[in-house]
Amino acid sequence: MGRRSWKRQPSPGATVAGIFIPHLCHHPEFKPQGSCKLCTVKANGRYVSACTMPAKDGMEVENNSPDLNDKRRTLLQMLFVEGNHFCPSCEKSGNCLLQALAYELEMLTPHFTQFYPDRPVDASHPEVLLDFNRCILCELCVRASRDVDRKNVFALSGRGIGKHLIVNAESGRLADTGFSLADKAAHVCPVGVILEKRQGFLQPIGCRRYDLQPIGMQVGLMQVGRPPATGSSEQGS
Numbered sequence: 526m527g528r529r530s531w532k533r534q535p536s537p538g539a540t541v542a543g544i545f546i547p548h549l550c551h552h553p554e555f556k557p558q559g560s561c562k563l564c565t566v567k568a569n570g571r572y573v574s575a576c577t578m579p580a581k582d583g584m585e586v587e588n589n590s591p592d593l594n595d596k597r598r599t600l601l602q603m604l605f606v607e608g609n610h611f612c613p614s615c616e617k618s619g620n621c622l623l624q625a626l627a628y629e630l631e632m633l634t635p636h637f638t639q640f641y642p643d644r645p646v647d648a649s650h651p652e653v654l655l656d657f658n659r660c661i662l663c664e665l666c667v668r669a670s671r672d673v674d675r676k677n678v679f680a681l682s683g684r685g686i687g688k689h690l691i692v693n694a695e696s697g698r699l700a701d702t703g704f705s706l707a708d709k710a711a712h713v714c715p716v717g718v719i720l721e722k723r724q725g726f727l728q729p730i731g732c733r734r735y736d737l738q739p740i741g742m743q744v745g746l747m748q749v750g751r752p753p754a755t756g757s758s759e760q761g762s
């Protein structure tokens with residue numbers, strides 16, 4: 526068991542009682558959907574997704590073991606090779622949940638062969654840029670646009686490894702939807718897909734959210750009443 530290992534009463538969410546559980550598709554403001562599997566824990570000896578598993582009295586949960594973290598690292602490596610995550614040139618670097626988890630779980634190499642997707646960037650909208658090559662299919666934007674903004678701007682299309690994010694417009698362009706920077710969906714992407722234009726490198730590298738405090742530590746700070754470092758990412762952690 527590692528430094529934040531625990532065996533305790535059950536946990537209904539991805540962060541509980543000051544214990545950080547790695548997660549990507551979970552956001553405290555949205556109904557869990559359990560697709561990324563980063564939050565896999567062992568509950569009473571069985572692998573389950575912490576974000577969707579209801580807590581039960583007496584349930585023993587293991588969150589931080591070499592076995593669980595090996596599996597999580599493999600999931601991260603798969604996500605990294607499926608997209609074009611060239612962090613040194615990405616304006617989300619330092620504010621990115623995927624990158625922060627890779628640091629937290631000490632992912633040193635991508636391990637698998639790169640897919641190098643080639644999906645055209647959508648720069649049609651006056652305020653927001655979409656780089657589909659970084660999408661991890663968490664569906665947070667889909668859920669935000671559907672359930673909060675009531676606009677259904679985003680959807681997933683295709684099957685298996687061909688599954689990808691689309692914009693719900695006949696043209697497929699964001700500019701031809703009712704999308705606005707004021708929408709919830711504009712601020713939930715945990716990685717560098719949905720980006721506000723002209724903001725890219727205003728916050729210098731080295732001063733960004735996860736540059737200042739590693740991801741697991743932020744949960745601990747909130748528990749003792751200290752605010753976590755702020756960054757441009759509004760995605761909950």
Ligand code: SF4
Nearest residue numbers: 660661663664666714
């Ligand atoms: S664009 Fe961002 S929020 Fe939407 S599914 Fe892809 S990674 Fe998730």
Ligand code: FES
Nearest residue numbers: 559561562564576
């Ligand atoms: S955070 Fe639980 S499956 Fe993604």
